[in-house]
Amino acid sequence: DIQMTQSPSSLSASVGDRVTITCRASQTISYYLNWYQQKPGKAPKLLIYAASSLQSGVPSRFSGSGSGTDFTLTISSLQPEDFATYYCQQSYSTPPFTFGPGTKVDVK
């Protein structure tokens, strides 16, 4: 099975900061990488699919990049509603549809 790792596991940031989260796959997954945002007590929400495609309705301050094994989620200017946990998920080699362990973004 493909293993997914994320770094950092948590970070503290301020409104307006540029935030970057990294996701790494244990083997190449081409561009089959998706990103989700989850707020406490809520269901996850799809942000980015196919490594860099923005899901409809998601603000353009979110962007994704990467291919192969290394991927990045960037929030260009952190907003108050962006404090949450972010998960990457691969679908290249399935099952299982593997998630990363998550990155929690909290207030500095």
Place this chain on the structure above:
Amino acid sequence: QVLLVESGGGAVQPGGSLRLSCAASGFTFSSYGMHWVRQAPGKGLEWVAFIRNDGGQIHYVDSVKGRFTISRDESKNTLYVQMNNLRPEDTAVYYCAKDRTYGDFGRLFDVWGQGTMVTVSS
């Protein structure tokens, strides 16, 4: 409005059974695969099971194989998971999620329900 609503969660003793339901609305249920994804308290997301739109392809995470059965009823626009021989490690919020495909291998979860809590404890 696309909506998924889970039900059926609760507390059960180890070795017990539960059936979760996920009522779908706002989209053509028979056209989409569906997933169950769970999240143990304070932990990350774990994909549990997938069923293709026609029911012809089903997959499970290894830890639930032989114990969980995913199914769907097109006449009721409802997804199910029958969970037998439950273990304490199955304690989690269970989400149903709608499948969407892209490219040759791309699969994502584009709509999620609100989740239903399953607690397995003696």
